[in-house]
Amino acid sequence: MNKELNQYLSQLLDDELDHQVALDLLQKIQTNPDLKNTLTRYTAINHALKTDDFLPLPADFSEKIARQIDQEVTYFLPQKKPARPHYKRVALAASVAVVAVLAARGINNPQIFPMQSPAPQQLAKQTPVQPNEQLTVGTTPQDPASLNARISDYLDAHNNGVYTGEVDVDFRPLTKVTSYNQK
Amino acid sequence: MNALKGIFVGLLVSAGNTLAAAPPQTPTAKHALAIMLKSMQDLNYQGTVVFLKNGKLEPMQYTHVSAQGREQERLISLNAPLREIIRDTGNVSCFFKTTQQRSAEHRPFEHSFLIDAPDNPDDLDANYTLTLLGEETIALQPTYIIAIQPKDQLRYARKIWLEKQHFLPLKATVYDHAGKTVEQLVFTELTIKSTLPFTDTQSVKNVTKPTDAVSSAEASFTIQKLPSGFHELFFTRRPLHNSAQPVDHLLLGDGLTLVSVYMEQATNAQASIDSPKAVQSIGAINFFSRTVGGFEFTVMGEVPSETIKLIAENIKLRE
Numbered sequence: 384m385n386k387e388l389n390q391y392l393s394q395l396l397d398d399e400l401d402h403q404v405a406l407d408l409l410q411k412i413q414t415n416p417d418l419k420n421t422l423t424r425y426t427a428i429n430h431a432l433k434t435d436d437f438l439p440l441p442a443d444f445s446e447k448i449a450r451q452i453d454q455e456v457t458y459f460l461p462q463k464k465p466a467r468p469h470y471k472r473v474a475l476a477a478s479v480a481v482v483a484v485l486a487a488r489g490i491n492n493p494q495i496f497p498m499q500s501p502a503p504q505q506l507a508k509q510t511p512v513q514p515n516e517q518l519t520v521g522t523t524p525q526d527p528a529s530l531n532a533r534i535s536d537y538l539d540a541h542n543n544g545v546y547t548g549e550v551d552v553d554f555r556p557l558t559k560v561t562s563y564n565q566k
Numbered sequence: 567m568n569a570l571k572g573i574f575v576g577l578l579v580s581a582g583n584t585l586a587a588a589p590p591q592t593p594t595a596k597h598a599l600a601i602m603l604k605s606m607q608d609l610n611y612q613g614t615v616v617f618l619k620n621g622k623l624e625p626m627q628y629t630h631v632s633a634q635g636r637e638q639e640r641l642i643s644l645n646a647p648l649r650e651i652i653r654d655t656g657n658v659s660c661f662f663k664t665t666q667q668r669s670a671e672h673r674p675f676e677h678s679f680l681i682d683a684p685d686n687p688d689d690l691d692a693n694y695t696l697t698l699l700g701e702e703t704i705a706l707q708p709t710y711i712i713a714i715q716p717k718d719q720l721r722y723a724r725k726i727w728l729e730k731q732h733f734l735p736l737k738a739t740v741y742d743h744a745g746k747t748v749e750q751l752v753f754t755e756l757t758i759k760s761t762l763p764f765t766d767t768q769s770v771k772n773v774t775k776p777t778d779a780v781s782s783a784e785a786s787f788t789i790q791k792l793p794s795g796f797h798e799l800f801f802t803r804r805p806l807h808n809s810a811q812p813v814d815h816l817l818l819g820d821g822l823t824l825v826s827v828y829m830e831q832a833t834n835a836q837a838s839i840d841s842p843k844a845v846q847s848i849g850a851i852n853f854f855s856r857t858v859g860g861f862e863f864t865v866m867g868e869v870p871s872e873t874i875k876l877i878a879e880n881i882k883l884r885e
Binding site: 532533534536537538539540541542546547 | 617619624626641651658660676679751806807813815817824826828848851853864866867868
């Protein structure tokens with residue numbers, strides 16, 4: 384029996400296992416610590432053989448995520464059908480495990496897991512907005528060329544700043560509304 | 567500020583110059599500021615200074631020359647666009663190396679690219695509280711920290727770090743009401759010399775019309791109520807844009823900061839179409855435009871938006 388399950392685990396990692404059999408296997412994994420350890424070991428071996436990188440996944444990786452989700456606030460919104468906790472949990476655990484396996488397999492394969500290494504632009508977008516920038520509220524100022532030229536001339540005449548600051552910079556991106564005063 | 571750390575930090579201060587007044591062991595903030603102003607005027611010094619404005623760092627080579635009552639300041643940019651700015655007896659000229667463009671302007675109301683402060687620090691008493699905060703090492707030199715805290719919400723707080731030997735400013739920061747740095751300058755190295763040569767500015771021809779001050783009584787507007795401490799410094803009427811249309815420019819100041827009020831015909835400025843209807847900011851500078859009687863007024867300065875609005879709301883056309 385164990386040999387057959389181990390074979391299934393190997394096929395699961397190679398993405399060769401039938402979908403229904405895979406779900407049954409994942410359900411067994413949830414209740415069988417030995418099987419879970421074997422899956423973790425196979426995953427590590429499989430990954431080490433196929434790639435230069437090693438991504439160790441703790442045995443309780445999926446459980447931790449499932450527990451975290453369980454601890455989230457429940458919203459008592461109207462539901463058409465009452466959820467069945469048993470199947471829900473199994474489906475959730477299976478999904479998490481599949482994601483974990485795919486993550487391990489696809490760590491160096493952009494085609495399988497293209498989001499594993501976000502581009503710098505994506506990282507920039509994910510950078511949280513600084514608290515001070517949140518003060519920038521209100522309508523975006525209009526910036527027609529005539530207005531910019533006029534304000535630019537005013538800045539030149541105003542003080543030293545035109546010499547000691549960045550020169551020839553289009554100030555429009557720096558312009559921001561700090562407060563609204565129009566009645 | 568990592569870029570600042572990347573810049574080589576080494577401060578060499580010679581001890582031979584006797585022009586600066588001997589500082590007391592523990593000066594008061596006001597005394598320290600007075601010595602700073604005298605040292606800034608009298609000493610010959612040069613170094614590398616980094617300006618932080620609009621979130622951008624601008625490193626420049628700074629030189630101050632003083633001899634026989636004449637002062638000259640020179641800034642040379644270290645990054646593109648390469649340019650040299652010289653202040654000499656109230657005239658400021660700027661030369662762009664790449665384009666060979668040159669401009670010159672008369673700015674008698676400013677005295678330094680670094681810090682402008684009233685000759686008598688007592689003039690700040692009405693609106694600022696000066697405090698000696700403590701000591702800190704800047705550019706490997708021990709400094710005194712002078713805090714200049716406004717007594718109202720109409721101006722920004724500042725700190726100045728003065729090296730202990732001659733009280734020259736090594737660092738200065740302007741903070742907004744949230745305590746965020748809006749402008750800063752930091753010397754990364756500074757050397758005091760017994761003498762330094764003046765740069766020849768005779769060849770610099772004014773390419774802009776001389777900015778001659780005229781009486782503010784000639785202005786077509788008045789400001790009925792100025793914020794505490796602000797007074798008129800300078801008034802000019804001259805073309806500012808690519809047209810002959812004159813623009814009235816009234817410069818106000820409270821000793822540390824400047825506010826400009828511009829007036830021009832609204833039709834030329836297309837004020838009714840594109841004027842911003844809110845206080846806007848570019849770095850530490852806030853500005854606000856409003857139309858009064860067919861004229862477009864713009865108030866601009868390194869002060870909080872409340873101050874800008876207060877001044878703008880008190881503009882009245884002369885009868």
